Amino acid sequence: MKKWNDNIDSVLQEKRIPIIKIGDYLIVSIQIDMHDKLAIQLQSQILAEIGKTGARGVLIDISVLEMVDSFIGRMLSGMASMAAIMDAAVVIVGMQPAVAITLVELGLEMPGVDTALNMEKGMEMLEKRLGYTYRKSQ
Amino acid sequence: MAELQIDKNRDRIATYTIQTENDIVLARQYVRFHAKQFGMGIVDQTRITTAVSELFRNMYQYAGGGDVYVDLGDFAGHHALIITCIDQGPGIENLDQAMIDGYSSGAGMGFGLPGAKRLVDEFSIESEINKGTKVQVVKWI
Numbered sequence: 001m002k003k004w005n006d007n008i009d010s011v012l013q014e015k016r017i018p019i020i021k022i023g024d025y026l027i028v029s030i031q032i033d034m035h036d037k038l039a040i041q042l043q044s045q046i047l048a049e050i051g052k053t054g055a056r057g058v059l060i061d062i063s064v065l066e067m068v069d070s071f072i073g074r075m076l077s078g079m080a081s082m083a084a085i086m087d088a089a090v091v092i093v094g095m096q097p098a099v100a101i102t103l104v105e106l107g108l109e110m111p112g113v114d115t116a117l118n119m120e121k122g123m124e125m126l127e128k129r130l131g132y133t134y135r136k137s138q
Numbered sequence: 139m140a141e142l143q144i145d146k147n148r149d150r151i152a153t154y155t156i157q158t159e160n161d162i163v164l165a166r167q168y169v170r171f172h173a174k175q176f177g178m179g180i181v182d183q184t185r186i187t188t189a190v191s192e193l194f195r196n197m198y199q200y201a202g203g204g205d206v207y208v209d210l211g212d213f214a215g216h217h218a219l220i221i222t223c224i225d226q227g228p229g230i231e232n233l234d235q236a237m238i239d240g241y242s243s244g245a246g247m248g249f250g251l252p253g254a255k256r257l258v259d260e261f262s263i264e265s266e267i268n269k270g271t272k273v274q275v276v277k278w279i
Contacts, residue, residue: 033163033166033167034163035159035160035162035163036159036162036195037159066170066183066184066187067166067170067184067187067188067191068188069188069191069192069195070192070250070253071191071195096184097181098180098181098183098184099184101181101184101185102181102184102185102188102257105185105253105256105257106188106192106253106256106257107239107252107253107256108253
């Protein structure tokens with residue numbers, strides 16, 4: 001039984017959340033319910049990618065996440081602080097209303113984490129923050 | 139805090155074992171499934187899933203795992219989903235302290251137990267040093 005579980009774990013750890021680079025931004029869409037190791041792994045993956053590409057902003061889409069507990073919340077706010085030290089801004093986009101309610105009731109504050117309703121608003125937020133003029137198509 | 143008295147029409151729905159990090163993920167998904175199955179709204183589903191996720195992680199981190207029992211029963215005049223988490227870990231030395239926001243004896247943030255308590259309708263905890271800990275949470279349906 002133990003052997004089977006170990007095997008399952010090693011397969012699950014092969015899961016990678018893709019990080020897409022567009023211009024100065026990194027875009028990450030979390031589409032699965034992450035276990036703790038995967039959350040930690042994603043954190044270091046994103047920081048490594050900021051270091052490698054010199055990205056100025058990171059957009060993290062959590063619109064399909066059905067829950068954010070204290071561990072994932074801490075991972076997100078920790079990542080925002082670390083990215084800030086690396087001169088990159090992090091915006092969390094698309095949090096579900098039920099998740100927002102639960103996070104507040106849980107008592108978890110996420111200092112330094114910017115949020116936006118959706119990817120488009122998050123992108124606008126980053127551009128404003130970085131002093132780019134937002135070009136609307138005419 | 140004493141054990142909650144829930145004995146009327148109590149039905150055992152499921153039993154899960156937490157041994158690995160992935161068991162935490164699977165068990166919380168099963169709990170959400172049961173919450174939905176018994177007609178909880180999306181916010182209550184999220185509350186109970188988040189609360190049990192904190193409890194399951196505690197069992198995994200501090201006791202190396204444990205057992206989870208999901209029951210359906212009546213409590214204080216309400217139909218309720220009852221989740222019981224039992225581990226054979228080191229126990230909690232100071233329960234009052236463990237229930238304070240921001241207090242943590244380990245690597246956690248200290249929001250696990252007090253946060254979980256705020257997310258459910260009834261909460262009870264018993265712990266005995268070197269024997270283990272039993273946490274019960276109740277969410278009205």
